[in-house]
Amino acid sequence: MPIRVGIPRALLYYYYFPLWKEFLERLGAEVVVSDRTTKGILTSGVEHCVDEACLPIKLAFGHVKNLVDKGVDVIFLPRIVSVAQREYICPKFLGFPDMVKQNIPGLPRVLDTTINVRKKQQDIHLFTREVGALFNHGAIKSRLAYLLSMPTHFQYISLLEQGYLPEEAMGILKGKKIKENPVATDLKVAVIGHPYNIYDPFISMNLINRLRKFGAEVITADNLTEQMVNEGVKRLPKKLFWTMSRRMTGGALNLHDRNAVDGIIHVAAFACGPDSMTGELIERYIRRDGKVPFMNINLDEHTGEAGVVTRLEAFLDMLRWRKKAV
């Protein structure tokens, strides 16, 4: 019987799932993903997590709980310290495995090996070795499994850069055909936010699909190349040390500078630390120039869907009206 390894459909799932899945399968695991977010999953997350945590962490708790209920043998919760040189993810990612272990009862074994390439990219082999050990593979074989999985990761990233969103890109990797958006689009809108906020239809109140239905083409920071992102953040007085926030900020500013979009929607999570800083920077830079309309949406457990829909419609109307006026 292969070891059943559960991966929560939360946090960095949206960047690394194809890579992690293949890597684990090459090591001989059977990979199980938690269900799509539902009210129930969020509620169970909220129950197990401190009130003050941000929405995405609460949701991730819910997904871990979902995996516990599915009876997986191992939960894959790497401690993601850094995925890029001289950068971090948010402090909460650093402590997440411990937060989970001290709060969710009945956990199976947790794989909380550290991923930290802050100093150098090659440090990833520390991670592959430790994960491989769980499956009784030596360092070299584990490393090889990882290297052999990299092409999938690159393919996935290149699909994102071609304009597909994570869900679609993962579909294509599995050989699925992607349906064209049946609605004709006359606007292009950037949606800027943490991947686990904007790509989770439940948490984002289906924001991206709604925009598409309203006739807007959606682009996110993940559809841009690393180079474009870095163009965007060039003007900052100091390097942004959060990988995802750097991508979001750079993406927004690059799209803005190139006049590549008709409007920018920033999606922030309730009580998110980095969002409170970069959201503020993005908004101030964009408003000062005054050439691309900007809207901010705050997500929390209680955000009313109706209110957001009304605001979205009004925003798109305004973009259309502006387009006609010039």
Add this chain to the structure above:
Amino acid sequence: MKVTFPHMGYMYVSLKGMLEYLGIDVVVPPACSKKTLTLGVKHSPEFACLPLKLNIGNFIEAKELGADTIMMAGGCGPCRFGYYAYVENEILKDLKVDYNLVVMEPPEKHIGELLGRIRKITGNRPWLQIIKALRFGFLKAKAVDEVEVLSFQIRPRELVRGSTDRALQKAINLIDEAKTTTELTIALERAKELMRVVPAERERPALRVALIGEIYTLLEPYANVNIERHLGQLGVEVDRSMMLSQWVNDHLFMGLVRNIPSSDRFKKVAAPYLNHFVGGHGLETVGSAVWYARQGYDGAIQVLPFTCMPEIVAQSILPKVSAEVDMPIMTLIMDEHSGEAGLITRLEAFIDLLKRKKEQKEALTS
């Protein structure tokens, strides 16, 4: 050039001492007040942490007093503080509150970067003098800490309510006024004497409670709604996990100064509850809870600003620590709505709990 900096408790005594030692003009912002907070809240992002909001208020108020240069510390993440200065600068820019910003970033490549930034404040003054000034600032921080620690012990035992606070304020002012190292030595002696003569019942036993958590809310009384004073007046002796001189020694002097407790004592005992640093002082907070429990403290109170990331990690782990080390821990989250009345009620309830627990223990062991 008129240099200002954000408030954090009595940090101004040390910074002002250091800068004035070099003959640099200093504008100390008015002490944090309702007005500071209102200004800050109005112009800061809603989910920014409380220190950022108060910083903004400090800068606006200092501008009114003629300051033109901000001196601040930097950082390289992962907590927000490392980007504070730049977000604050953008906010001030839009408000047309003009400042020169000098951020003391930890050097990325070589020490020369930091020295260059120091030069922006100190001009061409000789390095030897700058080093002496740093030392002078540090001695002031140590002096302030010494009298503060005395106040922790005296306040719960004072005979006249408020007398400790009055003496403490006088003592701090004496230290603040000292201009040279010799004057400082004398001032510290007199300051300690002022504390010593506060009428108090020295031998009276008191509950001991540790204050742990995020450094700004620990050090800035306005941000923690005077928690030390309230605990003291409720008859509790406090200890604070973080003192200014300790922080300076740990972070700026790489622990070079001996005889100063280091936060390493906390980090060492954080595992198995928290196994990795999480930015800010999250790891120290978890460790300090363990450490104080082992020292026999009756309870601990974690203070943190609303949305503080490292402390939220710690907060979610502390209940488990509390259960295992058998010491009650309360968490107080500070934001612009924190009020004194609410705080006192919660403190009273917590202290009742500690008292009952202590009585039970004593009944069992006697």
